[in-house]
Amino acid sequence: MIKKKIILFALTCAATVALLFSACKKDRVPVDDYQSMDSFYNQYKEEEQEFIIDSTGNCPLIAKKGTKICVSADLFMFTNGTGITYPFTLKVVELYSIKDMLLWRAPATSAGTILETSAEIRVRAFKNNTELVLKPGKTYYMEMDTMTNLQSNMQVYYGTESNNIIDWSNAASPVAVNSYFYTLYPGQMGWVSSARQHITGSQNTTITLTVPGTNTQNIEVFLSFDSFKGLMKITNLVSLSVPVGEQVTLLAFGKKQTNDFVLDEQHFSVTANQQVPLTMTVISETDLLAALAAL
Numbered sequence: 001m002i003k004k005k006i007i008l009f010a011l012t013c014a015a016t017v018a019l020l021f022s023a024c025k026k027d028r029v030p031v032d033d034y035q036s037m038d039s040f041y042n043q044y045k046e047e048e049q050e051f052i053i054d055s056t057g058n059c060p061l062i063a064k065k066g067t068k069i070c071v072s073a074d075l076f077m078f079t080n081g082t083g084i085t086y087p088f089t090l091k092v093v094e095l096y097s098i099k100d101m102l103l104w105r106a107p108a109t110s111a112g113t114i115l116e117t118s119a120e121i122r123v124r125a126f127k128n129n130t131e132l133v134l135k136p137g138k139t140y141y142m143e144m145d146t147m148t149n150l151q152s153n154m155q156v157y158y159g160t161e162s163n164n165i166i167d168w169s170n171a172a173s174p175v176a177v178n179s180y181f182y183t184l185y186p187g188q189m190g191w192v193s194s195a196r197q198h199i200t201g202s203q204n205t206t207i208t209l210t211v212p213g214t215n216t217q218n219i220e221v222f223l224s225f226d227s228f229k230g231l232m233k234i235t236n237l238v239s240l241s242v243p244v245g246e247q248v249t250l251l252a253f254g255k256k257q258t259n260d261f262v263l264d265e266q267h268f269s270v271t272a273n274q275q276v277p278l279t280m281t282v283i284s285e286t287d288l289l290a291a292l293a294a295l
Helices: 002-027 038-044 098-103 285-293
Strands: 049-053 068-070 088-095 113-127 141-145 155-162 165-174 181-184 190-197 207-210 220-225 231-234 247-255 261-269 274-277 281-283
Touching (some): 113 155, 165 190, 181 190
Antiparallel strands (some): 155 190, 261 281
């Protein structure tokens, strides 16, 4: 009789433990695990345009967003120094909106310094699928649309891609300002921008973000500036130096292990040593693209 009671007690305890474990499993909230956004960028970034240059009569060619470019065969050579003849191919990427810059991961910063930018253009030349370079001392002609946002003291900046991010360096070459466009004479192929350093008398600080989950380095975070055309990329949840008092829009987006897109958009004035918690809310892919377009 005693043995039966012991067995019954043991079975009851086991059932209770199983029920408690099952309840704990049901109550446990899965931790968000953020995926790479590379495929999203590749799907939606601005396309590269191609032009066949078969004579000097193509000058200036006009790209689809208004950039004007004038080049000729005598400007180019292969990397071994050999010149080329017509025809050759010109490939152009135009980034005029903040959304387009963001989707190419081309923030307007130069070694951590914030830039005021007009546009970011990539121009490459090819002969028989081999990329060309400019001959020493040669430049080409470019008109960059200002989108009616004329600024003085703009200079030529060249962009360099590293780890999927484009950084900019000052070419110390002035940009001519006309009624509706900037005139540039780039001295190298690749990324070029008309920009200037953002000058402010305020002290600089950093913004630190907090968010629960794993692989949070895959959350894409950008700052867009309200008082000028500029864009900063925040990497690993800590910003570069930002002036205190600057009015900004922070956009953080990502993709969870469930393949749901998530977004947090905040508008605020920067304060010293600012801590910003992120609340990532599920959003449709269409609405995410609309949020980027609104920057």
